[in-house]
Amino acid sequence: MSGAYIFDVEGTLVDCVAANLKCWDETLRSFGISAPSKQLRLLSGMDGDEMVATLAPTLDKRAREKILSTQGERYRVHYLPGVRPFTGLRKAFTAIKARGGRIALATDCQSDELEHYRGLMNVDDLIDAVACGDEVSKGKPDPALVELALNHLGGTPAMLATMVGDTPFDAKAARRAGATAWGTLGGCHPRSSLLRAGCSIVMSSVGDIGRFLNRQKPKATPVSAHRG
Template structure:
């Protein structure tokens, strides 16, 4: 039985993917660049700088930093207040606590956005630890964010599961030594999440909880994990 449950936030606990993608489009346009929604969605949940390395392979580091700074400002100004939590988050967290679990959040977001998410989720009393973009330099799929959450929980990865909405959440968890489970609320398909290594996938958190319980006994750590077919090959950061 898992003791630790590590959750991504954006796209998993709060409905923020459309707003994030639109703010990135707006920021790119400000710098004379463009990308369509479907292309941007391929990289939803991926570390922001790595996303721009893929979108703008000729851009210098300073330009990428300027674009990401602009995106953050646009997101906070124009989109953040429209972000709401998905239904049932508190119920799921309470159920996990009642079965003896400990909960951590592991999210690339930080600052005003993270504070807003915590304020609308209203689950502070159910969370043991948080690891956010203020704690580590690199976002997912880099495993250090999940590793930080594990350290704060005081649990080994073998007793924990990383729950997210993207293949990058799954990879970060697996690389940190956890198992991975996924929800479809971020727009990635069940096939993509399964190929990324998720042993349980469901439409949303409420539906995922029984899938996790059913799958715990079936996990075989020796089964090799495939990368999703859309996984981007990144240049070294």
């Protein structure tokens, strides 16, 4: 088997969604914005600025940036230290590498948060490329992060790539980039939402990926037409 596997991080590789949602609720309330918990869960994983614009459409860009900055600071101080990786992560990545696959990360989080997560995950030696939120102007469901990850992998064709994430926004970004989408239930989105968003496989957690790799058909490398 060959091909690339592009992983979201928050909610897919590290268990942080509940903490992130609590942080968002506290931050929004501090700005006088009340968002039902169900709505916050539905928007979990969406580009932050787009999410705030959805929740508070009358706010201008500067006000949204202030909320995003405050939420980030609160999360780093009060919640980031408690994040832990999901069980079986290294085993999952090792299974991919044993089958000839390459691995990239594509995450909306900022570079300092990603550095912290990478220190927890103990898989740096298995990662081939990283695309981070501060490298693109828009996060998922925009396909820019997935496309950037493919570019960092040396221009791997999207048809040879599988994006693994815990939200419908990961799946939509993958499909828009031309990649296959797989889902995990490590966040707050149900299986039905991930399937509707385009996931061909939904697993309980990233630790289960090995048994799904065995079911996947080999991905053939595109052959360029010979011109005589």
